[in-house]
Amino acid sequence: MTKVNKKNDAKKEVTLFNQEKRELIERINCSADMISLTDLWKEAGSVESKAPKHWLGNDQTKGFIHALCKFQKVTENYLLKIKRGKGGGTYAHKQIALEYAQYLDERLGILVNEVFFQRVEEEKNPDLIGDRYIAAYHKKGKSDKWIKARLDGKIKRKEFTSCLAKHGVESPLGFKKCTNAIYEPLYGEGGTSTIREKKNLPDTAKIRDNMSELELSTVDFAETLARHNIEAKNINGENRCKLECQNSARIVAKAIIKSREPVGVF
Incomplete structure (x- = not known):
């Protein structure tokens, strides 16, 4: 040879x-x-x-x-x-x-x-992580716009959870309650479990990897609004943070439902 x-x-x-x-x-x-x-x-x-x-x-x-x-x-x-x-x-x-x-x-x-x-x-070298995510999402047929929304969302999600941690949310259950408080006005009672059922997802699947670009942007905005309100009002404690998350998500959900009325929410 x-x-x-x-x-x-x-x-x-x-x-x-x-x-x-x-x-x-x-x-x-x-x-x-x-x-x-x-x-x-x-x-x-x-x-x-x-x-x-x-x-x-x-x-x-x-x-x-x-x-x-x-x-x-x-x-x-x-x-x-x-x-x-x-x-x-x-x-x-x-x-x-x-x-x-x-x-x-x-x-x-x-x-x-x-x-x-x-x-x-x-x-x-964090750039390698981005490269891997982009390559993996492309292989799954995701568009560049969707990938951008997903990666931007990861940053916003981290900012949201960091805010919750600084304002008295300590337990995994507390973070779960706040996340469900974001989801429920948009998807219905049950939050994550309802989304999994509607999308027929196994427990191990990442919910946001199975959202549309519009869904990702909507959830990101709801979490960003909740974060700003929690910080501006200096809200502390799991229950109060959960309530603010719910209120912020309701505002976003109301706007989305009204604007998407002719074609459906998501």
Whole structure:
């Protein structure tokens, strides 16, 4: 084989590997810092004896998780979660997921490891995160306008939640209540659960990844209005912040409903 052929083969191998990484990210469900062990198991061929429940029951695995808990200074329930229903399964901290992937299949372990280091590099260079999001959304058929609305929304969402934290919203339930207070005037009672039902989304799906450009802009504006009002009025406490979120969202919902009356809200 000539040097040129070897070089071309090497390039093809790198291209194929990068493609596998991208496809793996799309196929494996993630929730915050957790990765679906169930999806990794399916990726490796769903061998019953290697299912997450069996692997997690191994003494060696238990020892690793115990050591990770001590290192992270957390209890096990922060590193392992079981999700029920559609899109459910066993979710684990990324380091546990990496160990499991290596146990399942050597190449899968390498792929997951590469994805992990990709995230580390993105933390050093945030532009890489934007590039990855844009490429992933383009692959899903999203337009440039939608992608801009989604990425802008991520920034506004962070500003909104930071504001809530500064004004006395402390518990995960408190943040959930404030988020639902934004959603309910627009989508109906039930907030996130209602949206998932209407859009037929599993629990692991990101709601805003399944909104239209108009929906994203509407929710962003409602959260921005609520944030400005909470700051201007110096509102404090979960219940009062929730009420202000609801009031702000009602104002936005009323305007949207009126302007979209002939064609439907969303």
